[in-house]
Amino acid sequence: MANFTTVSEFILLGFRGGPGVQTILFLIFLILYVSAVVGNFGMIVIIRTDSHLHTPMYAFLQSLSLLDICYSSTTAPRALVNFLKEDHAVSFSGCAAQFFFLSLFGTTEAFLLAAMAYDRFIAICDPLLYSVRMSHHTCVLLVLASYLCGVVNAVTQTTMTFRLSFCGSNEINDFFCDVPPLLSLSCSDTFINQLVLLGLCGSIIVSTFLIVFVSYISIISAILRIRSVQGRQKAFSTCASHLTGVCLFFGTVFFMYAQPSAIFAMEQSKVVSIFYTIVIPMLNPLIYSLRNKDVKQALKRSREKLFS
Numbered sequence: 001m002a003n004f005t006t007v008s009e010f011i012l013l014g015f016r017g018g019p020g021v022q023t024i025l026f027l028i029f030l031i032l033y034v035s036a037v038v039g040n041f042g043m044i045v046i047i048r049t050d051s052h053l054h055t056p057m058y059a060f061l062q063s064l065s066l067l068d069i070c071y072s073s074t075t076a077p078r079a080l081v082n083f084l085k086e087d088h089a090v091s092f093s094g095c096a097a098q099f100f101f102l103s104l105f106g107t108t109e110a111f112l113l114a115a116m117a118y119d120r121f122i123a124i125c126d127p128l129l130y131s132v133r134m135s136h137h138t139c140v141l142l143v144l145a146s147y148l149c150g151v152v153n154a155v156t157q158t159t160m161t162f163r164l165s166f167c168g169s170n171e172i173n174d175f176f177c178d179v180p181p182l183l184s185l186s187c188s189d190t191f192i193n194q195l196v197l198l199g200l201c202g203s204i205i206v207s208t209f210l211i212v213f214v215s216y217i218s219i220i221s222a223i224l225r226i227r228s229v230q231g232r233q234k235a236f237s238t239c240a241s242h243l244t245g246v247c248l249f250f251g252t253v254f255f256m257y258a259q260p261s262a263i264f265a266m267e268q269s270k271v272v273s274i275f276y277t278i279v280i281p282m283l284n285p286l287i288y289s290l291r292n293k294d295v296k297q298a299l300k301r302s303r304e305k306l307f308s
Contacts, residue, residue, distance in 0.1 A: 007166040026083035033076040039285030040065035068281035071105040095177040108150030114211040115142040121215035252276040
């Protein structure tokens with residue numbers, strides 16, 4: 001299909017409002033982004049330096065923290081720059097690169113959360129064989145498999161989206177390059193792309209969510225069979241943080257991509273986009289530290305070493 005107009009750049013419209021509103025948004029984004037980077041980097045440092053946390057569960061959590069830093073860094077820096085200047089142009093290749101990495105890290109995180117659910121399932125439902133079934137080699141394979149799935153989805157979505165013809169307006173009604181607003185700009189027939197968006201993203205969300213759902217059904221069943229109240233509380237406490245993170249991630253991503261109307265609700269999707277690209281990466285270190293006894297103890301040991 002021939003291009004009617006060669007688009008060399010896109011304009012990120014971002015959020016409406018004058019200089020005052022843009023300044024407020026800049027401060028909000030800056031606080032959220034710095035908190036996300038500092039919190040997740042701190043989590044990585046704690047896990048790597050505390051030998052008590054050198055377990056499969058925290059190896060996955062360390063990978064999740066690295067992903068959250070990368071994920072938020074894909075959108076937040078450019079958004080911060082755009083809040084302070086009038087020129088919101090992004091090159092065609094720059095837009096494609098941002099879209100690729102956004103798809104890569106987002107998909108990888110979905111599969112990593114599923115791997116973490118499987119880890120909790122083995123730990124609670126088959127504790128005697130946990131060290132065998134969740135060896136270091138297995139953890140590495142699960143993390144690499146998560147990234148491989150991310151690469152496959154990112155390559156597929158990026159290739160299909162940026163081979164479309166773009167003519168007329170080049171203004172993206174969002175603060176980053178994402179597939180719904182890009183499809184709305186194309187003068188090509190996007191029916192196949194929308195089917196792939198719904199089918200591929202929907203299958204990723206549903207498959208990873210099913211892994212989490214089945215794992216936690218088994219976990220809850222195993223916990224309910226524990227006779228002592230203290231034993232049930234201890235078992236559930238090892239899953240509560242992950243379950244909270246899963247609900248936040250899958251809830252927002254499903255709302256964004258696994259519905260046919262996602263391409264039309266642009267203004268509404270901007271708010272949701274902030275939540276899953278910046279707010280969730282900022283919240284994850286809090287969720288996994290404030291509600292995790294092992295991390296709390298690791299923080300306490302770190303403070304004792306610093307002030308001793």
